[in-house]
Amino acid sequence: MGLYDTYLSIRHRFHDGDPPEHVAIVITERDLLVDGAFDTLSEALGWAMEYGAERVTVSVSVLDESVVPTLTRELRRLDAPAPFVVRGPDDAEESEAGAADTAADVPVRITVGLGGKAEFAAAVREIAGDVDDGTLDPASIDADDVADRLVFPEEPDLVIKTGAERLSDFAIWQSVYAELYFTDVNWRDFRKRDYLRAVIDFQDRQRRFGR
Template sequence: MGLYDRYLALRVRTTDAAVPEHVALVITERDLLEQGAYDTLRDFFAWAFEYGATDVTVYVSVLDRAAAPTLARELEDLDAPREVAVRQPDDVERADAPITVGIGLGGRSEFTAAIRDLATAVDDGDLDPDDVDETAIEDRLVFPNDPDLVIKTGAERLSDFMIWQSVYSELYFTDVNWRDFRERDYLRAIREYQDRNRRFGE
């Protein structure tokens, strides 16, 4: 770690502002094809927990859904510092782990599956329509937690990422591509988060 990186780390640790407890990362299938991409992801997990996060979510957008199983195997075999739950298209089992990864599992499909499950419960008489509220929807989402900070590398767009959960998240876009993402880039994201006044839609 260089002098500038140590300075950033000190600022993150000594400021009175809170650090994000749940950090989310949006990358692409193409990002993971770059040499060293999985090593960077492993390091990203380590940085997040080192600087105060308790949960990390990664969304990998894919152009070819057929690539999802291969990516899932690579991610499940990753030497991560915490338990990892990987979900891919058509896998809507709830993901409860310190590190959750969605591969091509878009927010629209996740939300649609939750609504379909609610409709079935109402139709079967297991749920009163008056009991359909935000909590009922959130209980049926694959990724249950709302990120405090969402980091997107390479471009200023989120694709189809966690439409419901990220509505009040702080968004951080960097033009640094994933292959070049370093600890200092992560610390810059945390520092910007600490400098913001979160309003939660108000």
Template structure:
């Protein structure tokens, strides 16, 4: 019996976040340059997005490019931007066919203008879709996001449009780029690394982590279904004890 057949569809995680790691190591293992790994990683993105729709996952967020990734060699960054542009242009029609809404979070203004234009166009074309929301974290850093939210709140307090007493978790969350997304219940990281790399730090306070040694270009929907099955075996207590849940 495959992992898909083991899934309890009444207990699906509503939101899955993924750190897509291992493209460079996969390419090196194939005797290829790093960019080849990133290109192959796009195939995994397509299969995992389709797998989420197949399983009934409502929200999927992919860590596509961090603010730290700008420090990589220029030729790799330029190639990543071109892969992003070509993928968005090529897959927008497929997103519509699968009723998937495209979304983006991060410091989008720091991306090349062509990326921004194509991203905005794709988001506009898919805005009516409701089956699944695919969010790309681009030029994203959780520390950057938290600092930006803090600045917004500080400015509102300074101009007296907000009282300090009104600041709570709900208000702070409303200032984050993920304001329209539920917090992820499951975070998957590929390639065997056990860290979250400045990703959704505020949002993942109670997220279940799933780490796999599979490199991202080899990660497919059966691996996704395995992660969901593993998630469903866990007891999520949110600070309570087992007896309170039962």
């Protein structure tokens, strides 16, 4: 570790602010086509756990849906530091070593081509079906009814997007109160120091949760 990396690590360790417990990383299919991209992802998951995260959500945005099966297959082979699940648009689920029947207690969740708009629309369709069959009163519908029908309902504390200042249709509902961190560093060049910068930036902020 270089001097600058050591400085960042010390600054994080002695910072008064709490690190994010749930970190979301938004990357694209093109990011994963670069040599070493999956190794970078494995390392990034390790950095997140090392610096205080208890849960990590990775969103892979996809423009060409034909690449989803290939990306999903490769991601399920990921050398991750903790049990993980991978889900795509077909809502398929896999966990490392069959760790859990659901994703509720799995610390790392990865979505491939599962856009926030599509996820929200699916939740609305499910609510409409429950209203139609009489199991849900329209007047009683609240935010929890929507959240309960999302693939990964937990809200991230920090969302990191590399390479561009846009979310790529990531977790529209869940990220409404998240702190957003954009870096112009492309995924192929993303290093521990870049992750630490994001964490320290989060610790420097005063969260308002929409207030």
